[in-house]
Amino acid sequence: MNDFQPMTVLNETATADRPWLASLVGTNDTNTITLDLSKFVAGVHYETGTPWQPRNVLKSGIPLGLIDATGLYAPYSGPTSEAQTVTVTGSPTGGTYTMTFNSQTTASIPYNATAAQVKAALEALSNINPGDVLVTGGPHPATPVVVTFAGQYLGDNVAQMTASATNLTGGTSPAVTVTTTTGGGTATATDGTEKLAGFLATESLFAPGSAKTSGALLWFGEVFAAKCPVPFDPKDVAGTRPGVNIHYR
Structure with a gap:
C-alpha cells in the first residue's frame, strides 16, 4: 500500500507559503534537524490533519531552540510575556x-x-x-x-x-x-530552548502520534518577525546559538 495522500493548498505566497521570509537569501543555508513533537501544540504550531489528509502540518517560520539534553529541536522559549x-x-x-x-x-x-x-x-x-x-x-x-x-x-x-x-x-x-x-521579560526555560537556534524553513508533515519528525532549520537569512506563525519579538531574544545569523525586518 502506498503512502501518497491528497493535499489541499489553503494559501500560497510568492515565497511558497513563507510570508515570514524577508528575502530568498539564505534559503539554501539550512540544516536537517529532528523535532521533538511532544513540545509542539496543535493549533499553535501545527494544523491537525483531516480525513482526506490525515497528517498534521507543522507551520513554517516557527522559531526554534535546541534541547541540550536530547539534541532535538523544540519551540523557542524566549522571555515570557507579562x-x-x-x-x-x-x-x-x-x-x-x-x-x-x-x-x-x-x-x-x-x-x-x-x-x-x-x-x-x-x-x-x-x-x-x-x-x-x-x-x-x-x-x-x-x-x-x-x-x-x-x-x-x-x-x-x-x-x-x-x-x-x-x-x-x-x-x-x-x-x-x-x-x-x-512577570514579563525573563526566559523561564533552562533546557537550551531559551536560545534561538533558527526557524523551521518549510512546512513539515507528520503522522498523529509520532514522537519525532525531521525538518529544515533556517539559521542564516532575513525574517519578517511580525509575520512568524507564533508571536516573536527579536529584541527579546536572550541569545542565539553559535553560528546563527538572522536579520530581522
Whole structure:
C-alpha cells in the first residue's frame, strides 16, 4: 500500500507559503534537524490533519531552540510575556472604574465589563496599539480579567497597571485591584530552548502520534518577525546559538 495522500493548498505566497521570509537569501543555508513533537501544540504550531489528509502540518517560520539534553529541536522559549489580573471586589451593582498604564488612563469601564470591553478601553490609550494586549476571563465583577501583553510589549517586563474604583456603586466597599500574575521579560526555560537556534524553513508533515519528525532549520537569512506563525519579538531574544545569523525586518 502506498503512502501518497491528497493535499489541499489553503494559501500560497510568492515565497511558497513563507510570508515570514524577508528575502530568498539564505534559503539554501539550512540544516536537517529532528523535532521533538511532544513540545509542539496543535493549533499553535501545527494544523491537525483531516480525513482526506490525515497528517498534521507543522507551520513554517516557527522559531526554534535546541534541547541540550536530547539534541532535538523544540519551540523557542524566549522571555515570557507579562500577565496582569484585574479583580473587582465588594460586589458592586453599578458604576464604572478606570485603569492607568504608564500615565495613560482609560475612559470609564462598566462595573460588569466583559473581556472585550476591557480590551477596547486599553487599546484606546495612546500607548497601547491594537494587538498589544490579549484579554481573557470576565465578566466583572464575578470573574477576574487577565490582561496579557503582546505586540510591542511581547516578552517585556512592563509597568503594573493601577485602577481607580471611585465611581463604583452598590455592594460593600467596592474596589479594583491589579496584580502581576506572570512577570514579563525573563526566559523561564533552562533546557537550551531559551536560545534561538533558527526557524523551521518549510512546512513539515507528520503522522498523529509520532514522537519525532525531521525538518529544515533556517539559521542564516532575513525574517519578517511580525509575520512568524507564533508571536516573536527579536529584541527579546536572550541569545542565539553559535553560528546563527538572522536579520530581522
